[in-house]
Amino acid sequence: MALTREEREAFLAEPHVAAIAVDAGAGRAPLTVPIWYQYEPGGIVWIMTGLASRKNELIKAAGRFTLLVDRLEPTIRYVSVEGPVLDTTPATREQLHEISARYLPADKVDAYVDFAWKEHGANVIVRMQPEHWVSSDLGSV
Structure with missing residues (x-):
């Protein structure tokens, strides 16, 4: 059964790992x-990826992308959302912290952010409507 707008937006707002x-x-x-992503109901979706990554190059060329999130329990549920890229901007350390805190245990976030900020190279935030x-x-x- 299809989800209501409120149900699908709430589900997408949960910290699932998406397939882009x-x-x-x-x-x-x-x-x-x-890929990790961020979303709040009624808002836009954003992802962080490497400036020089294949993902970023393909997203720039296509101008749009799709995210799919799913779960198996307590019921099998999925949401797929697709739309145009609104903008791409350089990622900030604060955004890296925000998205890392969504997916990692609280006691691992700061160490991961320190490592990723130093070692992963330049990242961008891609926002999708x-x-x-x-x-x-x-x-x-």
């Missing part, structure tokens, strides 16, 4: 890889 899919060009299937949604709760199986 973006057009990879002629003769290639879409690039699909796991949710435009098309597909969602379902398949119930207990």
Whole structure:
């Protein structure tokens, strides 16, 4: 059964690891890889990725991407959201901390942020406007 707008937005706002899919060009299937993301109901989706990464280059070329999040328990549920890129800006240390705190245990965040800020190179924030949604709760199986 499809989720209501409120249900799908609340589900997307939970800290799931998403699969991002973006057009990879002629003769290639879409690039699909796991990624951390941030979202608040009614807002925009944002991701952080390397400035020189293949993901960033493909997103720039395509101008849009899709995120898919799912879970298996207590019921099988998924939300897929797709839309245009609003902007791409240099990532800040504060944004790295925010997204890291969403996914990592509190006692690991500061050490990870220190490491990632020094070792991962320049990152960007890519903001996407949710435009098309597909969602379902398949119930207990």
